[in-house]
Amino acid sequence: MTTIATTSAPARRRKLVGAGRRQWIGLLYVAPAVALVTVFFIIPLGMTAWMSLHNWPLMGAHSFIGLDNYAAILRDNRFWNALRFTGYYTVIVTIAIFAVAFPLALFIERPRQLTGFYRTSFFMPAVVGFASASLLWSWLLNVDSGLFSPAAFQLGLTEKKVNLLATFQPAFWSIIAMVVWKVAGFTMIILMTGLQSIPPDLQEAAMIDGAGPFARFRAITLPLMRRTLALALILSVAGSVLAFDQFYIILRGGPRNQTLTAVYWIFNQSFVSFKLGYGAALSMILLVILVALSLVQLWLLRKPEGVD
Amino acid sequence: MAQARSRNSRLWLGFAEHATGIVASLLFLAPIVWTVLSAFKPAGEARLPPLPPWPTTGFSVENYATLNTFGDGLWLPAQNSLYVSVMTVVFSVIVGVLAGYGFSRFRFPFKDALFIVILSTIMIPFQSILTPIFLVLTKIGLHNTLTGLVCVYVTLQLPFSIFMMRNAFDAVPREIEEAARMDGANNVTMLLRVMLPLVWPGIVTIALFAFLGAWNEFLAALVLMTDQSKFTLPIMMTALQSGRFGAIDWGAVQAGVTVMMVPCLILFLLLQRFYIRGLMAGAVK
Numbered sequence: 033m034t035t036i037a038t039t040s041a042p043a044r045r046r047k048l049v050g051a052g053r054r055q056w057i058g059l060l061y062v063a064p065a066v067a068l069v070t071v072f073f074i075i076p077l078g079m080t081a082w083m084s085l086h087n088w089p090l091m092g093a094h095s096f097i098g099l100d101n102y103a104a105i106l107r108d109n110r111f112w113n114a115l116r117f118t119g120y121y122t123v124i125v126t127i128a129i130f131a132v133a134f135p136l137a138l139f140i141e142r143p144r145q146l147t148g149f150y151r152t153s154f155f156m157p158a159v160v161g162f163a164s165a166s167l168l169w170s171w172l173l174n175v176d177s178g179l180f181s182p183a184a185f186q187l188g189l190t191e192k193k194v195n196l197l198a199t200f201q202p203a204f205w206s207i208i209a210m211v212v213w214k215v216a217g218f219t220m221i222i223l224m225t226g227l228q229s230i231p232p233d234l235q236e237a238a239m240i241d242g243a244g245p246f247a248r249f250r251a252i253t254l255p256l257m258r259r260t261l262a263l264a265l266i267l268s269v270a271g272s273v274l275a276f277d278q279f280y281i282i283l284r285g286g287p288r289n290q291t292l293t294a295v296y297w298i299f300n301q302s303f304v305s306f307k308l309g310y311g312a313a314l315s316m317i318l319l320v321i322l323v324a325l326s327l328v329q330l331w332l333l334r335k336p337e338g339v340d
Numbered sequence: 341m342a343q344a345r346s347r348n349s350r351l352w353l354g355f356a357e358h359a360t361g362i363v364a365s366l367l368f369l370a371p372i373v374w375t376v377l378s379a380f381k382p383a384g385e386a387r388l389p390p391l392p393p394w395p396t397t398g399f400s401v402e403n404y405a406t407l408n409t410f411g412d413g414l415w416l417p418a419q420n421s422l423y424v425s426v427m428t429v430v431f432s433v434i435v436g437v438l439a440g441y442g443f444s445r446f447r448f449p450f451k452d453a454l455f456i457v458i459l460s461t462i463m464i465p466f467q468s469i470l471t472p473i474f475l476v477l478t479k480i481g482l483h484n485t486l487t488g489l490v491c492v493y494v495t496l497q498l499p500f501s502i503f504m505m506r507n508a509f510d511a512v513p514r515e516i517e518e519a520a521r522m523d524g525a526n527n528v529t530m531l532l533r534v535m536l537p538l539v540w541p542g543i544v545t546i547a548l549f550a551f552l553g554a555w556n557e558f559l560a561a562l563v564l565m566t567d568q569s570k571f572t573l574p575i576m577m578t579a580l581q582s583g584r585f586g587a588i589d590w591g592a593v594q595a596g597v598t599v600m601m602v603p604c605l606i607l608f609l610l611l612q613r614f615y616i617r618g619l620m621a622g623a624v625k
Contacts, residue, residue, distance in 0.1 A: 057527060058446020065439035065498055066454055071480075072495040073461050076472035083472065139361065144354075146361060152612065153365035156372060159608040159615070161556025163574035164600040167581055167593060168375050177590040179374065182389030213368065221619055274465050277558045281578055295467045295559070302471050303563055315468035326463040 080312045080319070088309035101313035110289075111314060114297040121204075121293065122272035128212045129268055133219035140220065141227045155217035162214065166281035169210040173197055173282065180206075197283060200290045207278055207291070215271070219264050226260025227253070262332035270325055273318075294318055372601060379403050379594040386591025403591035404599075410585040410592065412569055417576035418599060421555060424486050424572060428493040428554035429547045432501050435494060436546050437539075440505020441531055445517075455502075462499040466492075470563050477564065484567050492564065493554045501546040504621055508542030509535065545618040548611050552604055573600050 084101055088094040105111060140151045157165065172179045175195040184190045196202040230253060238248050254261070276295040279285060285292040285300075292300070298318065302311030374393045378386060382400040408414040442448075443455050466473075473492060474483065482488030512535060520534045536543075558574045565571055571579070577596040581588060608615055 055447045058442040058448040058451065061442025061446065062439045062451075062454060064435045065458060065502060068435065068491065068495045069458050069461060069498060071476065072473060072492055073464070073466075073469070074457075076469040076476055077464060079472035079475065080469050136364070139357075139364075144357070146358065150361045150365055152609070153368050156605065156608070157368055159552060159604045160372070160601050161552075161558070161574065161604065163556060163558040163578065164597055164604075167574075167577055167600075168371055168597045170581060171375070171590050171593050171597070172371060174590065177387055177389060179390055183391060186389075186391065213371065217368065218619075221616065225620055270465075274467055276467070281558075281581065284582070298467070299559070299563070308471050311471055315471070319464060319468045322465045322468075323463055 080315050083309050083312035084316050086309040086312075088307075088312070090306040090308060094309065097309070101310050104310065105313055105317065110292070111294075111297055114292045114294050117291065118273055118275070118294045121207075121275060122269055125208055125211050125272050126265065126268045128208050129215055129219050130264075132212050132216040133223055133264070136216060136220040137223035137227055141224050151221075154220055157214045158218040158221075160214065162277040163281060165210060165214045166278045169206070169278075170282045173206050197287070199287055203283055203287060204291065207282060210278060210282070211272075211275075215268070219268060222264045222267070223257070223260060226257040226264075229260075230256045259333055262329065266325065266329040266332065270322060270329075273321065273325070372605070375594050375601070376598050379591070379598045381591065383589075383591050386594060387589075403589075403595040406589055407580075407592040407595045410580050410589075411576060412571070414596070414599065416569060417571045417573045420486055420570060421573040424489050424493065424561075425551050425554040427486075427490040428497065429550045431490065431494045432497045432550035433543055433547055435498065436501030436505045437531075437536075437543065439498075439502045440507075440509050440539075440542075441535065443502065443506045444509035455506075458502055459499050461495075466496055467559060470560060473560075474564060484565060484570055486565075486570060489561060489564055489572075490554075492560055493550070493557060496560075497546070497550045497553055500549060500618075504542050504546050504618065505539065507621065508539040512538050541614065541617070544611060545614045545621075548607060548614055549618055551607065555600075555604060 083094075085096060085098060086094045087097045087100075136154055140147055140154070160168075171177065173181075173196050175181045175193050175197075181190070181193045181196060185193045194202070196206050234252055234256075235248060238252055243251065274295055275293050276299065279291050279293050279296055280299075283291045285296055294314075295318070298311050298314045301307050301314060374390060377393045377395070378390045380399050380401065381390075381395040381403070382397055383402045383406060385395065385397050386403055404414065439458075443451065477483040477485075477488040477491075482491065516534060516538070517530060520530055525534060556574070557572075558578075561572045561575050562578070565575060568579075573596065577593065577600065579585070580596065581593050
């Protein structure tokens with residue numbers, strides 16, 4: 033500041049102009065990113081809204097039909113069933129993931145021998161893709177060539193080989209098991225960062241005051257982990273609401289279309305039946321749900337107010 | 341006496357903890373190990389339940405050879421996957437570094453608005469805009485091309501890449517830049533010679549996430565790649581597993597799943613700390 037004040041007026045102007053032009057160059061640096069986001073995100077987003085107001089077949093002309101697609105959604109029982117199933121799956125799988133991931137996080141948070149090995153092993157399935165994991169488990173779950181049914185049969189647990197994927201309950205819980213196996217390590221790492229941010233002297237002070245492990249967990253660990261818990265929760269919920277790969281690859285939506293998720297139904301309408309306008313209207317519903325979830329996330333993740 | 345007992349119980353506690361840890365580790369590793377081992381069984385044995393998981397009638401790569409006879413074989417989809425993933429890495433890094441530098445070091449109109457718009461795309465599920473993406477790709481002549489898929493993947497990675505890189509550039513002290521500018525460095529040499537060596541951990545992190553994201557992505561590839569010669573590994577393997585090429589050969593599925601998993605596992609084991617770094621950065625945000 034002082035250097036500018038001491039330079040002569042023309043020199044100052046030149047410097048400011050030069051600095052100004054240099055600053056404008058920033059726009060060039062971000063231009064490729066802005067272009068990509070515009071072409072492959074913003075425009076498609078607008079088009080989704082626009083298409084949802086049209087009857088839009090894959091071939092041939094499309095026509096404006098106002099809110100008819102949305103009216104059709106209200107009568108589309110199979111979509112509401114898919115949405116209900118997605119909600120049910122989201123609740124169950126999130127509880128299951130936390131029930132496994134939280135103990136694992138507590139287990140690896142304390143440094144001891146082999147902690148690095150444990151952490152890496154628990155995390156390994158998380159770097160494998162959902163498609164790979166689904167293909168893998170579709171083999172393990174196969175009635176003839178797989179692992180679970182033949183193993184249970186050979187151990188004498190079942191009288192004959194049971195096809196786990198033939199009825200809803202075993203099929204659904206098989207998917208839950210697969211997703212927990214795949215995702216728990218990821219949630220564990222997030223929860224671990226929260227645990228590690230709790231100052232150890234706080235726990236020690238409570239211990240000296242005679243608080244038991246459960247009381248310490250409730251009074252110190254949980255409240256101080258609020259933001260981490262909220263983040264892990266939202267990631268799990270958002271991921272589950274958008275579930276597709278595992279239900280498509282392992283179950284193909286079966287048995288008897290009972291495991292069609294919301295994204296699966298949109299996929300079927302858009303890319304199997306080629307009702308692009310209707311698919312877009314369904315997508316708008318999904319989009320509103322996810323944005324609402326994100327707003328809840330922002331609220332849950334807000335910084336604690338005042339001195340906390 | 342009491343001391344001995346407490347030492348004893350501590351020993352038992354430690355033993356119980358490690359027993360739990362090892363059993364849990366084995367549970368998490370088992371499906372991966374089971375598949376990798378089973379894939380090396382001869383075809384006849386691979387059709388039977390994998391008990392035990394390792395080959396009992398001799399070690400063989402027959403399943404990989406069989407896999408190569410389905411559809412366009414193993415190599416073409418593997419090449420497609422590799423090409424898409426590597427290109428996604430290259431362009432995520434280029435676009436992410438440029439934008440991260442721009443957002444960190446310059447003041448220009450609409451800067452904050454642009455940054456917020458790019459970051460907030462993370463709130464919108466790409467699953468809901470796949471149809472228009474398909475139409476846009478058709479319009480610009482990139483439908484059914486691997487390049488088109490790369491464009492989509494780079495865009496999906498952008499919020500993370502830009503967020504990471506802006507933070508990385510923000511962490512570089514301005515004095516370093518001012519000193520370089522005194523020495524006559526212009527913007528480009530500044531970025532390449534002075535800044536890049538200082539932000540490379542961030543670059544490794546976004547490259548790793550870009551690779552894993554592109555290598556493992558399923559739905560967009562399924563929708564956008566309709567021509568069998570453009571299939572990536574997940575799409576090709578799902579086609580095979582659905583019986584599209586005749587009776588399902590589970591030995592070939594095991595081999596294919598192994599090919600899909602191993603690059604991710606190796607990259608993760610080599611670059612673990614960059615991966616955790618990326619997760620933390622996302623988590624602390």
